[in-house]
Amino acid sequence: MIRYNLKIIFANKFIWFLLAAIAFFVIFLLINLFSRGNINPGTIFSLLIYPGMLLVFYPTVFGIQNDEDNRILEILFGIPDYRYKVWLVRLILIYIVVFVILVLLALFCSWALVPFPIFNMAWHLMFPIFFMGSLSFLLSTFIKNGIGTGVVIIIIGVFFLALSEAISRTKWNLFLNPFNLPDGMSETAWKAIVHDNRIILFVGIILALLGGLTSLQNRERFI
Numbered sequence: 634m635i636r637y638n639l640k641i642i643f644a645n646k647f648i649w650f651l652l653a654a655i656a657f658f659v660i661f662l663l664i665n666l667f668s669r670g671n672i673n674p675g676t677i678f679s680l681l682i683y684p685g686m687l688l689v690f691y692p693t694v695f696g697i698q699n700d701e702d703n704r705i706l707e708i709l710f711g712i713p714d715y716r717y718k719v720w721l722v723r724l725i726l727i728y729i730v731v732f733v734i735l736v737l738l739a740l741f742c743s744w745a746l747v748p749f750p751i752f753n754m755a756w757h758l759m760f761p762i763f764f765m766g767s768l769s770f771l772l773s774t775f776i777k778n779g780i781g782t783g784v785v786i787i788i789i790g791v792f793f794l795a796l797s798e799a800i801s802r803t804k805w806n807l808f809l810n811p812f813n814l815p816d817g818m819s820e821t822a823w824k825a826i827v828h829d830n831r832i833i834l835f836v837g838i839i840l841a842l843l844g845g846l847t848s849l850q851n852r853e854r855f856i
Contacts, residue, residue: 650691654684658738674749675813677742678758681735682808685758686790688731689766694786695779696723696770716846724770724842728763735759757811760834764807765790767841774848804829
């Protein structure tokens with residue numbers, strides 16, 4: 634089952650999203666280097682979050698459509714508890730693959746730019762990236778079209794980016810950067826905000842996953 638789902642994850646256009654993520658990473662890295670700004674762990678967080686979003690985007694947004702296009706959706710419905718044996722396993726594998734790639738990119742940044750705790754960086758990147766991935770999966774079970782789901786996710790992302798300045802110092806900031814301590818705020822208060830933000834995103838991840846898996850119970854909508 635794991636081997637099968639890995640083939641599904643890496644099939645079709647995922648390689649192009651992987652190359653695009655690496656290209657984004659290199660471009661943003663060069664911009665930061667040539668701007669001669671102060672590179673710190675907060676800069677690295679911003680450098681890695683967008684490639685991570687790209688990596689999780691394709692397999693979660695287009696997964697159901699790819700199964701339908703390949704005419705295996707009805708076959709999956711015939712597997713007992715297919716939602717958990719196929720889709721939950723697939724999502725876990727997607728998140729593991731993305732996490733490993735983020736660790737490798739963070740390892741390179743720690744070696745080439747500035748030292749920082751690698752796994753702590755990847756851990757914090759996991760929350761906004763996996764939240765958007767889980768939300769993409771949930772919406773894909775309702776929209777059932779990869780392009781339509783992608784458009785909705787992009788609109789949601791742009792909306793939160795537009796609000797990021799206004800809510801940057803609050804726990805409701807989806808793209809909260811825990812390594813960027815705001816001026817005039819104590820470290821203790823900032824840690825409390827980051828802690829609450831991570832709890833909110835974690836609950837959102839679980840609810841989106843459960844909502845998507847529950848939505849897959851209604852087989853008739855997908856056939």
